Structures are given as structure tokens and as C-alpha cells.
Amino acid sequence: MARITIIETGHVPRKYRERHGSFPDMFARMVRAADPQSTFDIVSIPDGDALPDPRQVQAILITGAAAGVYDGLDWIAPLEEFVRTAHANRTPMVGVCFGHQLIAQALGGTVRKSDKGWGIGRHVYQVTPNNGVVAGEQLAVACSHQDQVIEAPGDARTILSSDFTPHAGLLYANGTTLSVQPHPEFDADFAHVCCELREGSAPDAVVATAKASLAEPLDSAKLGAAITRFLTRR
Template sequence: MKLTIIETGHVPEQLRGRFRPYPEMFGTMLARHGADLSTQTVPLLDGAPLPDPSQLEAVLITGSPAGVYDNFPWMSPLRDFVRRAHACGTKMVGICFGHQIIADALGGDVRKSEKGWGLGRHVYEVVPDSPHFVPNVKTLAIACSHQDQVIDPPPSAKVILRSEFAPNAGLSYAGGGILSFQPHPEFENDYSTALIELRRGKVSEDVIETAHQSMKTRSESAVLSQAISRFLLS
């Protein structure tokens, strides 16, 4: 299967010498599960046109510093792309901003949360009988970095991952063609820690310290990335 990665954000400039681009992070993440996948990247921020989703096998939309309320020229075409992909049944995965733009395009409410920044490793509840997860997985500790949230999911979406901080952290859509998540299973520990430090001076020291402490919790990103791999290949 060929996975088309829609690159909607870059690694922050201060970190680019140390960390790989997001599409490469996702490629490494999926390769760990032996998934028979090849990838191609659409660098949307560099002006690349969006392909016809009906001609694609599967799509993944990355994270981004953008919000769905921003007025970037690529935002409306991406919403149209999401709607067309959904209509023609192309498999689609969204992570962080990808999770949000899919929900926004399909009728959900996405905005900055009054709860502020989610940073570090958060623990999420896996909703019982959620598709693609192995049985008996009840919670997952995964890295996150976001202010925006899906406040109200689209009518066609079912919550499959949640926390007190992010009640709509994972969504599965009717028809089984879309899976999206707020946290970042593609982030390694050192990158998540670097992102926390990047917020220093922009959020309170209490938030920074709590985020650093949370990174001591063992990552369970592999469980989520395996669910994504299972979804793509199912």
C-alpha cells in the first residue's frame, strides 16, 4: 500500500538541525510494525497541489502549528480534499492538526481550548470496543503538544480515545474510513522534551515542570501506532 502524507507543518526552525521532518517520523513509526507500506509526501506548505483523493490508497495528515481558524491559502483546499476523500472512501488518518482539520471539514467544532496547552505525556482512556486496538488495552500514555482541541466531534464521528483534558482525543468515523488522534505517536521522547523547552517563557513554569515530570511515564505510543498500521492495512 502507498500512504500519501500531507505535510501541513514543519519541525520548528530551532530544532531542525536535530530532528527529522514529520513525514520521516511517520515513516519510521509505521516501519516498526513491519507494515507493507511505501510513502509519498505532499509538501503543502511549499505550494504542492493536493492530489485527487479518489486516486490514492490512503492518506495521513500531519500536525501543524496552524489552527483551523487561520486563513492560510492552503486551508480551504485541504478541507475540500478531506470531504472528497471521505465521500469516495479513501482511508485517512489525522494526527493533531490533521485530527482537527478532518473534524472541522466534516462539521465538528474546533477551537483553542480554555484549558490551555497540553504538553508532555498525557494518559488517555481507550473507549471500550474501539476498532483496531488490541483487546484489553484500557489506557495509553502518549506525547502531546497542542492548544486547540476538537470541542464537538462531527455527527459521523465516534470518540475512541479520551482524557479529562482532551475528551475527544481520538475519533473513528462512520463507514470505517477515517481514524484520527490528538496525541502524537510519531514523537520520540527527545523530540517531545525539546518541544516542552520550546514553550518555556510562553506558558507558566508550573506547566513546563508538570510536562517534564510527565515524560517519566513510559511511552505507549507503539500501541497507538500499531492500531493506525492495522487500520491502514485492514
């Protein structure tokens, strides 16, 4: 039975939490859809929880957050050190959105606010052939971000990409660290909420296009299953 430690780095806004759950709730649903036997420990940075020893946990999943990895918040540096220790120890680790960017920054990549603006709604990513994690030629997954990995770390291979997000998925050479920019844990309803939350900050046309895109099917379950296999394989 796999035991996954979810590092919660941000909260779902309170008004949406009752219906959609927390980010750890979403990830637990995603993982259990592929592996019903998985169990979870939740470490909530916003709630003041201390980080565990990354050498003493089975697997790690780092969530999204409203923060930027370059914001200089007092918990960013300790989390980066946690990532470096887990990576060196070859503890299975996955980061999503903020988690994707945090892992990249901790391991030598560059993250900043993209001049392409907001990425929201359903985006389609090209899949690098024979990457060993996820099959197929492309994946459609919901996203919600301005920040991006601009330069990937030297030992990371880009396995998901698009014109908007060139480094949307990174697989590290150690074989136990993986990260993705889009959100396989989001269902279409919560992805729509994320579009609504951008009203007034993203251009109206971008928000409208993003909302309309969510009428098309998402491959969230496929990417979620790939992440679950990555975290739970023995």
C-alpha cells in the same frame, strides 16, 4: 505493499530537523516499525506542493502543524475539500493533532483554542472498549496542543478521551476515517523539545510537569501500530 500519502501541513523547526527529521520522517519511522514494507509519497503544503486527487491514492496521513484550523489560511479550505472527498470515497485516512482537528472541522465538528491551555508532555487517555481500532483500557502518548475538537462531528465516535481532551480520538462511521489528538510519531526526546518550545508561552509549572512526565513510559508504538493497521488493511 501499502503506499501512504503523507500530507505535511507544517515544518519541524529547522534547528531540530537534522536530529529528529521532518514530520513525514517521524510518521514513516512509526509506520515502518509496524509494517516495514510500506512506502510513502510526501505532499508538503508549506513547500507549495499541490494536493493529489484523494480518489487516486491508497491511504492518507495528515500531520500536525503550528497553524490553527480556524486561521483562515488560503490552503485550509482546499485541504478541507480534499478531506471531504477522501471521506466520501472511503479512502483510508488518518489525521494527527492539526490533522485530527482539520478532519473534524471539515466534517462538521467545532475546533477552537481550549480554555484549559497548553496540553504538553505525556497525557493518559481512556480507550473506549471494543472500538475496533485500538485495544486496552488506556494509552499514554505525548501531546502538544492548545486547540481542541470541542464538538465532534455527528458521525464520529469518540474512542480516546481524557478530562483535558474529551475528544482525543475519533473514529468515523464510514470505517475508513480516524483521527487522534496526541502524537504517536513523537519519541520522548522530541516530545521534550515540544515542552521546551512552550517555555514563555505556557506557565512554568505546566512546562515543568510536562517535562517530568516524559520519564514515564509511552504507548506510542501501540497507537502507531493501530494507525498503521488502519491505513494498510486491504
